[in-house]
Amino acid sequence: xxxxxxxxxxxxxxxxxxxxxxxxxxxxxxxxxxxxxxxxxxxxxxxxxxxxxxxxxxxxxxxxxxxxxxxxxxxxxxxxxxxxxxxxxxxxxxxxxxxxxxxxxxxxxxxxxxxxxxxxxxxxxxxxxxxxxxxxxxxxxxxxxxxxxxxxxxxxxxxxxxxxxxxxxxxxxxxxxxxxxxxxxxxxxxxxxxxxxxxxxxxxxxxxxxxxxxxxxxxxxxxxxxxxxxxxxxxxxxxxxxxxxxxxxxxxxxxxxxxxxxxxxxxxxxxxxxxxxxxxxxxxxxxxxxxxxxxxxxxxxxxxxxxxxxxxxxxxxxxxxxxxxxxxxxxxxxxxxxxxxxxxxxxxxxxxxxxxxxxxxxxxxxxxxxxxxxxxxxxxxxxxxxxxxxxxxxxxxxxxxxxxxxxxxxxxxxxxxxxxxxxxxxxxxxxxxxxxxxxxxxxxxxxxxxxxxxxxxxxxxxxxxxxxxxxxxxxxxxxxxxxxxxxxxxxxxxxxxxxxxxxxxxxxxxxxxxxxxxxx
Numbered sequence: 001x002x003x004x005x006x007x008x009x010x011x012x013x014x015x016x017x018x019x020x021x022x023x024x025x026x027x028x029x030x031x032x033x034x035x036x037x038x039x040x041x042x043x044x045x046x047x048x049x050x051x052x053x054x055x056x057x058x059x060x061x062x063x064x065x066x067x068x069x070x071x072x073x074x075x076x077x078x079x080x081x082x083x084x085x086x087x088x089x090x091x092x093x094x095x096x097x098x099x100x101x102x103x104x105x106x107x108x109x110x111x112x113x114x115x116x117x118x119x120x121x122x123x124x125x126x127x128x129x130x131x132x133x134x135x136x137x138x139x140x141x142x143x144x145x146x147x148x149x150x151x152x153x154x155x156x157x158x159x160x161x162x163x164x165x166x167x168x169x170x171x172x173x174x175x176x177x178x179x180x181x182x183x184x185x186x187x188x189x190x191x192x193x194x195x196x197x198x199x200x201x202x203x204x205x206x207x208x209x210x211x212x213x214x215x216x217x218x219x220x221x222x223x224x225x226x227x228x229x230x231x232x233x234x235x236x237x238x239x240x241x242x243x244x245x246x247x248x249x250x251x252x253x254x255x256x257x258x259x260x261x262x263x264x265x266x267x268x269x270x271x272x273x274x275x276x277x278x279x280x281x282x283x284x285x286x287x288x289x290x291x292x293x294x295x296x297x298x299x300x301x302x303x304x305x306x307x308x309x310x311x312x313x314x315x316x317x318x319x320x321x322x323x324x325x326x327x328x329x330x331x332x333x334x335x336x337x338x339x340x341x342x343x344x345x346x347x348x349x350x351x352x353x354x355x356x357x358x359x360x361x362x363x364x365x366x367x368x369x370x371x372x373x374x375x376x377x378x379x380x381x382x383x384x385x386x387x388x389x390x391x392x393x394x395x396x397x398x399x400x401x402x403x404x405x406x407x408x409x410x411x412x413x414x415x416x417x418x419x420x421x422x423x424x425x426x427x428x429x430x431x432x433x434x435x436x437x438x439x440x441x442x443x444x445x446x447x448x449x450x451x452x453x454x455x456x457x458x459x460x461x462x463x464x465x466x467x468x469x470x471x472x473x474x475x476x477x478x479x480x481x482x483x484x485x486x487x488x489x490x491x492x493x494x495x496x497x498x499x500x501x502x503x504x505x506x507x508x509x510x511x512x513x514x515x516x517x518x519x520x
Contacts, residue, residue, distance in 0.1 A: 023036065067447070067462055069134065069448065070140075071124045071128075072106040072109075072124070072143055073121055073142050073158070074097050074144045075110070075147065075158060077090070077092045078098065078144075079091065079092055082196065084232060084300075086231045087262075087293055087295075087300075087301040089101045089296040089299055090145075097145055100144065101346055103342070103346060107144075117161030117165065118161035118170075125165065125166070136448070136450040137450075137451060137493070138166055138187065138188055138493070139191075140162050140191050142192065148195050148204035149196075155211070156174045159177075159191075163177035163178055167186070168184070168185075174211060178212055187491075189494050191492075192214070192255075193208060193215075193216065194217045194219065195219070196218070197218050197219065198234075200216055200246060205250055209252075209507075213252070214441075215255060215287075216243075216247045218243055218244070222262055223237050223277070224273070227262050227264045227265055231263060244284075244285070245400050246433075248440075251434060251438035253440055253441050255287035256288055257290075258274065258277065259290075259291050260291070260293065260318055261293040263304070263310050274325045278328065278329065281398050284397065284404075286333065286441070291338075292313050292339070293313070293350060294312065294340065294342060294347050294350035295310070295350050296348060297346070305348065315356070318351045318356060319360050320363065323363035323364040323367070326360055329371060331372045331373075331377070331395065332408075332422070333373055335357075335371075335376075338360070339351070339356045370415075377410075378416070379416045379446045379461055385413065385414055387466075389411050390410065390466070391412060392469065393409070393410045395408075401433065403424075405425065406422060407470050409466050417445065419461065420442075420470070421443075422439070422440040422441040423437055423474045423477065423478070424440055425477075434487050436478070436485045436487055436511075437481070438488065440489055442467055444466050445461060446461035446462060448462065449463050468501070471501065475514065479514045485512060485513050486511065487511050488503060490509070
């Protein structure tokens with residue numbers, strides 16, 4: 001193949017026509033009967049050649065810029081366990097999943113495939129592959145309301161279907177589907193479910209961990225008790241605190257959903273809520289999704305708006321609040337999303353602009369600052385520094401029951417991040433928490449490099465030893481702290497990676513014995 005590439009005589013990047021011609025020549029020369037897909041062809045190239053073709057093949061490259069392919073799977077409509085929030089447009093009455101209008105892209109896909117998680121996952125992966133994205137490393141997010149409140153049999157059905165969609169084959173059980181995924185071409189490297197704070201505790205966490213869940217997204221919304229009560233949330237801030245402590249103690253990644261401009265809130269109160277989320281040791285999530293409150297027809301909030309009892313934030317107010325929040329973010333937090341995927345025609349009032357994140361960043365820049373969240377600093381977004389320019393950086397912050405170490409490969413000049421690891425070190429043993437340090441997340445960023453493919457291109461950061469170095473630093477840190485072992489919360493598809501480095505099954509986690517320390 002390398003000879004075929006050299007024979008083109010084209011020194012720089014190539015377009016789709018040249019790529020198609022090369023593939024035809026290779027098929028004729030080899031006697032193959034079919035053309036390889038773009039993604040398979042790209043993965044087969046030597047690293048030094050891959051960059052010449054990547055841009056021509058891959059559409060919307062940001063979809064895999066964080067190092068993985070992300071797939072959203074929507075669950076079937078069902079009633080929320082507590083009732084209905086005043087702003088919520090979804091539910092069985094509207095034939096849409098809880099919290100969704102039914103016209104979001106992920107909800108439309110769910111309805112198209114009759115909420116069959118296997119078909120949803122398989123078709124989404126096929127779509128990504130057709131547009132040139134590698135799909136050997138897949139993060140799945142199960143959406144549609146409080147997943148742990150659904151019957152366990154339904155949860156098993158959905159998650160088994162997700163694994164089957166990745167594996168490309170049916171399985172007799174969830175456990176068999178997980179086992180098959182450990183060696184599948186499309187590996188599950190992260191699995192997320194959404195939940196209310198009062199459905200994230202010892203009742204549900206053992207099952208979720210056993211199913212391979214690695215991240216919990218918690219609908220916090222705000223931290224004002226009277227506001228939560230007024231909008232019908234039926235939970236309080238103490239539920240948020242308990243859920244966070246429980247999830248972190250089991251080594252899960254934590255994402256909060258926050259809403260701006262809820263009834264009774266002001267821009268200043270929203271900002272102070274965000275500061276409390278970021279600074280309170282009982283909270284301090286790893287990620288955030290921030291949504292301005294929208295008025296949607298058919299909701300109780302719509303009736304309040306019609307009667308003049310509620311006025312949502314417009315774009316200028318939301319931009320100002322978001323810019324302030326972005327300016328306050330610590331470097332270990334990632335803003336996953338800003339804004340919902342709700343079509344503008346369904347919004348009776350509220351923020352309708354489609355580029356709220358970009359406008360908030362522009363406002364922040366006007367103030368002479370920039371966002372330091374992980375997403376904004378990922379290699380490939382802000383800069384793509386040479387791998388030799390990266391430095392291993394360590395930051396520490398306190399949380400209830402222990403401390404967190406955030407280890408990262410960073411470029412001092414551009415502030416870009418190429419990889420990171422989250423290590424939880426317990427200071428006390430609590431019921432339902434792990435007694436030894438746990439690696440909650442290990443991730444190398446940049447354009448996804450397929451499993452089994454060596455990195456080596458200038459823009460490749462995966463498969464270059466960055467992750468292994470982070471892992472070794474975490475193990476050394478745990479050992480120096482006096483522990484005899486270290487856990488990792490591993491997705492099903494990354495278990496072989498950790499097993500090859502000395503980790504063995506320990507309940508729903510993997511654990512590696514360390515050779516010095518105290519009895520724990």
